[in-house]
Amino acid sequence: ELKVEQNPLFLSMQEGKNYTIYCNYSTTSDRLYWYRQDPGKSLESLFVLLSNGAVKQEGRLMASLDTKARLSTLHITAAVHDLSATYFCAVDASGTYKYIFGTGTRLKVLA
């Protein structure tokens, strides 16, 4: 059974700092997705990672995938307040289109 773990669960950081969120999963998969959720809102897609070594960047966020280590990272560079949200990773269970989510990382960027 696929398990997806994220850490940290909570992250409070100062503006301008860098940090990384980690997403580990338990079974073979080469499809991983990152989503953002603002309080009281739905989830929106951030990154799609479909192969080993995939790297995607959008603004101050960069996501990468290492399928051999079963690890994805979401790196935040020079954080700004607008990045405050909850971030989720989701993994497709071996190509079944059955997506399992991590528990989420609640990020708060302090001005």
Add this chain to the structure above:
Amino acid sequence: DAGITQSPRHKVTETGTPVTLRCHQTENHRYMYWYRQDPGHGLRLIHYSYGVKDTDKGEVSDGYSVSRSKTEDFLLTLESATSSQTSVYFCAISERLGLAGARGSNTGELFFGEGSRLTVL
């Protein structure tokens, strides 16, 4: 935005009553999902569908049933609601990886509805 509509958006009901949540899509996507979101648990998959009349269980399917009689509609039913089913329910859709679509080649990503907040008293 993906055309996904959930109804009702808010519902308060009493323990033991049946509840049905509806998810309607206008994207003609093959896959549809029901998740629940609770503090400390993230999103947990309840059931999903990989085609009309084709469904499968997710992580937390006990106490829930689903039906998909048309491509565009996916219903989630709580036969006898309990307080532990108080939650925010999200519907999502996706399409097969690489399949050509209106927005280009599909990436398999999920598109979510706005959520349905259910309170069981």
